[in-house]
Amino acid sequence: MAEDNTQGRIPTVIADDVHIVYRVNGGGGGKGSATAALSRILRRDKGESRGVRKVHAVRGVTFTAYRGEAIGLIGTNGSGKSTLLRAIAGLLPAESGKVYTDGQPSLLGVNAALMNDLTGERNVILGGLAMGMTREQIRERYQGIVDFSGINEKGDFITLPMRTYSSGMAARLRFSIAAAKDHDVLMIDEALATGDRKFQIRSEQRIRELRKEAGTVFLVSHSNKSIRDTCDRVLWLEKGELLMDGPTDEVIKAYEKETGK
Amino acid sequence: MSAPPSPDDGLSAADLAAKYGLSVSGARPGLRDYIRQLWGRRHFILAFSQAKLTAQYSQAKLGQLWQVATPLLNAFVYYLIFGLILGTKKGIPQDVFVPFLVTGVFVFTFTQSSVMAGVRAISGNLGLVRALHFPRASLPVSFSLQQLQQLLFSMIVLVVVAVAFGSYPALSWLLVVPALALQFVFNTGLALIMARLGSKTPDLAQLMPFVMRTWMYASGVMFSIPLMLEGRPSWIADVLQYNPAAVYMDLVRYALIDGYGSSNLPAHVWLVALVWAVLLGVVGFVYFWKAEERYGRG
Numbered sequence: 001m002a003e004d005n006t007q008g009r010i011p012t013v014i015a016d017d018v019h020i021v022y023r024v025n026g027g028g029g030g031k032g033s034a035t036a037a038l039s040r041i042l043r044r045d046k047g048e049s050r051g052v053r054k055v056h057a058v059r060g061v062t063f064t065a066y067r068g069e070a071i072g073l074i075g076t077n078g079s080g081k082s083t084l085l086r087a088i089a090g091l092l093p094a095e096s097g098k099v100y101t102d103g104q105p106s107l108l109g110v111n112a113a114l115m116n117d118l119t120g121e122r123n124v125i126l127g128g129l130a131m132g133m134t135r136e137q138i139r140e141r142y143q144g145i146v147d148f149s150g151i152n153e154k155g156d157f158i159t160l161p162m163r164t165y166s167s168g169m170a171a172r173l174r175f176s177i178a179a180a181k182d183h184d185v186l187m188i189d190e191a192l193a194t195g196d197r198k199f200q201i202r203s204e205q206r207i208r209e210l211r212k213e214a215g216t217v218f219l220v221s222h223s224n225k226s227i228r229d230t231c232d233r234v235l236w237l238e239k240g241e242l243l244m245d246g247p248t249d250e251v252i253k254a255y256e257k258e259t260g261k
Numbered sequence: 262m263s264a265p266p267s268p269d270d271g272l273s274a275a276d277l278a279a280k281y282g283l284s285v286s287g288a289r290p291g292l293r294d295y296i297r298q299l300w301g302r303r304h305f306i307l308a309f310s311q312a313k314l315t316a317q318y319s320q321a322k323l324g325q326l327w328q329v330a331t332p333l334l335n336a337f338v339y340y341l342i343f344g345l346i347l348g349t350k351k352g353i354p355q356d357v358f359v360p361f362l363v364t365g366v367f368v369f370t371f372t373q374s375s376v377m378a379g380v381r382a383i384s385g386n387l388g389l390v391r392a393l394h395f396p397r398a399s400l401p402v403s404f405s406l407q408q409l410q411q412l413l414f415s416m417i418v419l420v421v422v423a424v425a426f427g428s429y430p431a432l433s434w435l436l437v438v439p440a441l442a443l444q445f446v447f448n449t450g451l452a453l454i455m456a457r458l459g460s461k462t463p464d465l466a467q468l469m470p471f472v473m474r475t476w477m478y479a480s481g482v483m484f485s486i487p488l489m490l491e492g493r494p495s496w497i498a499d500v501l502q503y504n505p506a507a508v509y510m511d512l513v514r515y516a517l518i519d520g521y522g523s524s525n526l527p528a529h530v531w532l533v534a535l536v537w538a539v540l541l542g543v544v545g546f547v548y549f550w551k552a553e554e555r556y557g558r559g
Contacts, residue, residue: 010281011269011277011278012283013283014274014278014283016275022558023558025463062274064274064277086391086557087287088286089286089394090286090287090288090394091390091391091393091394091557092287092391092557092558093287093554093555093557093558098274098275099285099286100274100277100278100283100284100285100286101283101284102281102282102283104394105286106393106394107392107393109392110392111388111392112386112388112389112391112392113309113389113392113393115313115316117315117319118312118315118316118319125308126305126312129302129305129308129309130305130309130389130393130395131393132302132305132393132394132395134304135304
């Protein structure tokens with residue numbers, strides 16, 4: 001995809017000095033007792049009220065992503081990678097700064113919409129609807145999703161509630177549902193490492209297919225190998241700040257040096 | 262891949278975005294667009310409400326039988342306390358009082374649980390809100406739809422009770438449909454308001470049970486408001502009788518129970534029911550939509 005990168009690069013995602021702040025209730029220092037909570041309410045320091053703690057997760061990140069790019073996000077745990085993805089998707093409002101996107105970026109993942117008490121079958125439909133697919137699209141792809149997940153390889157599991165699945169099986173079904181939809185701007189959050197070896201190979205292949213269909217891909221992963229395999233540009237986040245932005249090899253090398261690997 | 266010189270260098274982010282037609286991510290759509298998007302998600306809203314309803318009892322041995330057994334037991338407890346022990350029937354004949362009480366309990370529970378589900382609709386589903394795109398109003402609407410389906414199960418019990426106490430199916434029973442439809446719109450509006458409030462202040466989930474219980478006792482669930490307040494200034498009874506919960510309860514009772522005639526209803530009751538529904542429906546929807554882009558923040 002290098003050829004259309006050189007001339008007439010078309011931006012698909014622009015992040016302009018994005019800051020994101022989480023507000024956490026009940027994290028406000030001191031003892032967790034009722035009297036402590038009461039005194040916090042009474043004290044009420046100006047503006048910063050009542051035991052609400054702020055977590056500044058992303059601090060002033062600016063970058064422009066272009067069509068055809070696959071961008072990896074790396075950084076240690078809690079460095080703000082997933083938060084940044086959510087802001088790009090428009091799911092978490094930025095405290096200040098703006099994110100501009102072409103179309104609707106979507107996060108690969110439906111975990112939150114699925115219910116453990118329902119059968120796999122109903123979860124496929126529910127998850128598909130939650131991602132915005134129509135009933136017809138789901139009907140068309142239903143068999144594909146089930147086959148891809150391999151849930152039925154060991155008997156008729158798809159008609160059992162999801163809580164009866166092993167964690168690997170559940171992860172496979174979740175990935176299969178999530179990967180069933182086509183996306184303009186696709187964001188993948190460590191989805192590669194699900195299931196057994198056989199399924200990992202299958203899911204990596206599916207992600208490559210999705211990448212071809214999507215305009216721009218973001219991948220969050222702790223596996224430098226999968227970043228190297230899929231991405232041509234890498235953003236390195238640390239403590240919410242953009243530490244480095246450049247070609248994969250360069251950034252990964254610096255990151256490995258820093259983390260002592 | 263070092264950046265080649267391009268005519269776009271030196272453009273500010275906003276200008277660059279404008280040049281290529283990019284839009285601000287997560288911006289709130291216009292009201293008309295929002296309604297269209299919500300309508301586009303109707304299958305999700307319905308499927309989500311049904312899934313919640315099924316998931317509720319899926320671990321129980323009796324399974325979905327609890328959909329009917331729960332309201333039945335509920336009605337029985339209220340009958341035990343208010344019918345037999347406290348005797349709040351005061352001037353209502355026995356064959357009217359039991360269906361009167363059961364109707365009151367079910368219809369009020371419909372509003373009560375819609376409000377309670379509304380409070381937690383956003384704050385209890387932040388994971389979902391932060392993972393997927395959909396008009397956020399889908400959640401509160403879906404939860405009140407779940408309560409409507411729950412109420413339909415309760416109606417089975419209610420029909421049995423009504424018949425057992427001598428009220429037989431008649432044409433007037435059809436009036437239940439518009440009454441509950443209006444109540445559903447009212448509940449949804451209320452749930453939307455509570456969802457926005459609850460997303461900012463999750464503490465409401467702790468507070469609301471007390472508010473709802475007070476509302477229940479003030480709405481004449483287990484007694485007749487005019488009979489109970491005989492001899493008091495009439496405006497008190499008027500206020501209580503025109504409160505939306507009492508209005509919808511009275512309409513369903515009037516439709517179902519033979520011995521509960523129009524003399525028990527306040528004047529212009531259908532108009533009042535309609536006004537409450539439209540008022541809360543419109544206000545709730547607009548109020549919820551106004552904060553659409555901020556729900557992910559929690």
